[in-house]
Amino acid sequence: MNKLSNAIKYVVLSIAAFVSIFPFLWMIMGTTNETRDIVSGKIKIGGKFLINMKTLFENDLDFPKALVNSAVIAVLTTVFALLLSSMAGYGFEIFKSKGRERIFNVMLLSMMVPFAAMMIPLYRMFTKLNQIQIGSVKLSTYFGINSLFVVIVPSVATAFLIFLFRQNIKAFPKDLVEAARIDGLGEWEIFARIYMPTAKNTYAAAAIITFMSSWNNYLWPLVALQSPEKRTVPLILSAMGASYTPDYGMMMCGIVIATLPIALIFFILQKQFVAGMMGSVKG
Amino acid sequence: MKKRLLGLLLAVMVVFTFSFTACGGSDKSSDSDSDSKDSGKKTVNVWAWDETFNIKAVEEAKKVYSSDDYDVKVVTMSQDDIVQKLNTSLASGSTDGLPEIVLIEDYRIQGYLTSYPDAFADLSSIVDEDAFSPYKFAVNKVDDKIYGVPFDSGVTGFFYRTDYLGDAGYDDAALQDITWDEFLEIGKAVKEKTGHALFSLNPSDLGLVRAIMQSAGTWYNAEDGETITIDNNPALAYGINIYAQFLKDGIVEQVADWDGGVNAVQSGSVAGSPQGCWYSSTITGADDQSGKWRIAPLPKIANDAKATHSSSIGGAGWYVIKGLPGEENAIDFLDNTFASSTDLMATLATEIGLVSTMKAAADTAPYQEANEFYSGQKVLEDFSKLSTGVPEVNYGQNTYVIESVMAEYVQQIIDGKDVDKVLKEAQKQVEAQVAN
Structure with a gap:
């Protein structure tokens, strides 16, 4: 009986595994084939891998530059988002103030507004920012639409991350903070030297989530980044698919390369990620 | 040991941030370069989709005509991306970062022209209505003003x-x-x-x-x-x-x-x-x-x-965004290329197999050529004949x-x-x- 239920379990799991792995397999096989074979659904390892890679990197769309742009945006977003959100989450839990629960709830509500609804106001705001001039310095030179800054800033403070950190801090022993205060540590030092080292798992989880969403972000960079040399990987991939006869072999190469950083980061931080998510839920 | 690792990581991040601002700085200078290099040479930006077709067409157009006053730069984007960007920019009433010239599909253009009547430049002065397939003007005109240069036929x-x-x-x-x-x-x-x-x-x-x-x-x-x-x-x-x-x-x-x-x-x-x-x-x-x-x-x-x-299925035209510094140059470029050059249409017929909506294109040599792939049929000529007879229809918004x-x-x-x-x-x- 036990054997039978085990067998069923494995069959179901195998099917599920196949369904989730197959697209990746397809993608990787695609890198070695030319468009015609991909479109006709042949599953085989072809000999076109190097040719596809060559067309990808020698393409006018400048794929390497897009990789650099994406990396800069994703890394900076992750660093700033982690710093800011953890501070905010810490502040919400450790320091008591009157309206804090209310503010926190309003902030959570903001999670429910879809981005598409905020896009046009956000765009207007940044273009208005373009026109501001302080002395002889135009703001647009540093912060205007079309700078990487515009893509980074809106995703630096997210309600979800603040929520994640706050939940995690709930499980953090407050006595430690008290003890540190008595020992004469300043509030900044407590945060940096007592809290941060204990929250590595939460940071790892938050890093994966932020990096992934920033790396894959499509709509806002599409709208905000105007000049072609600032475009990110998803935008380039979308432009490649725009032909009446797209080169799928080349695109598959691009997609595989675009998937690698996320896969890599996930495998490196996998253990911490799971622990981080668990920690927050338990709290 | 762990502390040292953390310190190292932080250091890397700091370096990264600085190199980013530095690289941002160099980007900026190259941006202003394109505006001011070669004693005030301006840039006319073009947005279009399909590298093997529309983009190539603009590249060929650049060979036919070039001005000392400006450079033409083409940006490849998917059609959906162009639509999304146009929508956001036009809806927020800002022309910041929009290109001077944009390719818009016939099915979509009426929507833009009626929703944003002031966003596009009047091209009546450079487009001769008798020179193109009449059905193209059912979509690119509002109140007798022509806003687009007809491009490919969807015949x-x-x-x-x-x-x-x-x-x-x-x-x-x-x-x-x-x-x-x-x-x-x-x-x-x-x-x-x-x-x-x-x-x-x-x-x-x-x-x-x-x-x-x-x-x-x-x-x-x-x-x-x-x-x-x-x-x-x-x-x-x-x-x-x-x-x-x-x-x-x-x-x-x-x-x-x-x-x-x-x-x-x-x-x-x-x-x-x-x-x-x-x-x-x-x-x-x-x-x-x-x-x-x-x-x-x-x-x-x-x-x-x-x-x-x-x-007809599909087909598109070139449009000029109004109010940008390079507007005049953009109109000048279209005037000398897609709006008038039969040489360009002949080149595009051989290079990308374009069936032009410009009537005079049918008289150029490539249109008379028999096509080996199609069993020796004069494909371009046949399409061109059909194109002039396409009934005029307003695709609406x-x-x-x-x-x-x-x-x-x-x-x-x-x-x-x-x-x-x-x-x-x-x-x-x-x-x-x-x-x-």
């Missing part, structure tokens, strides 16, 4: 395999001047005798219905671009009936998406494809099938006085909105419901949708 034809149709007993003459009903019979015979489907259809893509409708000069909306004319539209009803009949009789191969259709052609499973002329590059992509293809005009609607063999609603109702007709009843219902549904 339709039936691409077919001479070997498959030959096996079923049909030659080129048998496909000339026929009705869709006769075409249906041909499809049955081909399926019976050769086992091949006549062509492939994706039941959620109504391109064929659109083409049949336009061939008789009607559309989902009336000439004002707003009044919905789905009910009491004989050409539409006829088109949907034929469309459904093809699927019901199993004459066509059902595919799930665009690539399915491409595969059906390239793998040799179907005998043909009714499409816009731009589909030619996909057909010729299967180079092992050279000499086995020809192109016939589309069949026409039976019992309709206005019915023709000419129609809502073609894609209407189509997304229609797909569902067409499914009901395929399932066997009464056409007139379903279209009546569709009319109501679309009116409600568009009113929002």
